[in-house]
């Protein structure tokens with residue numbers, strides 16, 4: 001057994017999710033026991049600064065360094081607090097705070113990911129003496145690789161807590177041509193698969209992502225799929241803030257949206273957006289489904305004279321319809337059960353709309369099968385850190401588009 005802390009602040013930037021877990025086994029026999037889970041809000045000012053940076057605000061390198069360390073301090077404090085009244089952890093997996101995510105121009109993918117490289121890593125080959133060579137396209141400023149930046153440096157968290165910390169989980173997958181996201185599907189596969197039931201684990205954070213897990217038999221591992229489905233709460237939260245002039249940050253339980261009516265022609269129009277039609281593997285973020293996107297939606301809504309409640313109902317319908325469309329278009333077969341997680345799993349209206357559009361598939365939460373829906377991402381980064389220490393790969397090439405499995409995360413050790 002290893003006691004591990006998982007830490008993440010997601011694209012909603014609603015605070016640091018911390019999970020203290022005991023982890024047993026490796027992959028097929030992986031088991032996780034959640035001892036404590038808490039969300040620690042960022043200090044006043046830091047959240048706003050992070051959101052501004054995510055929205056593209058220009059900052060100096062000095063400011064970047066300051067934010068990086070402010071986040072690391074907040075994460076270290078969360079790690080200390082979550083251990084209160086428990087035996088201490090020996091490992092931390094810290095995702096950090098995403099402030100920028102750019103998918104690769106063309107996904108690596110299991111098929112054709114090799115690009116110029118003999119080994120399947122894009123842009124890297126071997127010369128006749130067996131030394132590595134680099135394709136010149138990698139040296140140009142317009143690299144086709146993705147780029148993803150998570151702040152809250154792991155070395156500082158390790159130093160402040162005195163606990164070995166694994167961080168920067170996405171970069172190794174991205175360096176070989178993957179999206180570096182979503183990473184949770186591999187953990188979902190080992191924690192939530194079922195012997196007879198095909199399942200979709202649908203995260204509803206700021207952005208939504210899915211892990212499709214076929215029944216656990218034969219070559220089930222090869223059939224797992226995952227991708228980012230598009231916006232989950234990001235546009236909804238921004239709309240609520242806009243409509244209440246900042247007085248509210250989200251629509252609790254989806255009550256406000258439930259009092260409106262979706263405008264279906266608008267949902268159709270929005271669904272024609274390229275992202276929803278891109279085949280997986282694919283990833284996205286607030287760079288696409290952020291403030292500018294919402295403002296386009298609000299302009300469109302004016303033409304239909306939608307009330308605030310109708311706007312929220314229509315944005316909710318976009319989230320739901322984009323999920324259903326992506327399952328129907330990209331899954332080898334529909335799941336027998338959907339397991340929701342993330343904050344949006346508490347949005348009763350959203351959940352009810354999803355169930356209505358997919359009447360033959362029970363829509364539940366991961367809580368109902370024994371995995372905490374609020375802290376699943378934090379738990380997943382604890383597992384990814386644990387796998388890193390054991391030398392077990394963390395990415396799922398079918399979900400990230402990377403050509404091969406790789407070890408994820410940089411280890412910042414502590415001398416004892």
Ligand SMILES: Nc1ncnc2c1ncn2[C@@H]1O[C@H](COP(=O)(O)OP(=O)(O)OP(=O)(O)O)[C@@H](O)[C@H]1O
Pocket residue numbers: 009010011012013014203204205206207208233236237250251252253254341342343344346347348377
């Ligand atoms: N009771 C609730 N009713 C409706 N929505 C809720 C409720 N609780 C949380 N949410 C929504 O969930 C969001 C937070 O979800 P979560 O913490 O899973 O996102 P995240 O981890 O930041 O995002 P991501 O998974 O994209 O990284 C909130 O911003 C809010 O929109």
Ligand SMILES: CC(=O)N[C@H]1[C@@H]2OC[C@@H](O2)[C@@H](O)[C@@H]1O[C@H](C)C(=O)O
Pocket residue numbers: 010011098100101148180181182183184185203205206207208209228283284285377
């Ligand atoms: C770059 C980044 O932080 N992406 C997040 C985001 O939030 C949801 C979705 O987009 C997912 O791809 C990812 O997070 C989870 C933790 C993942 O990697 O599985």
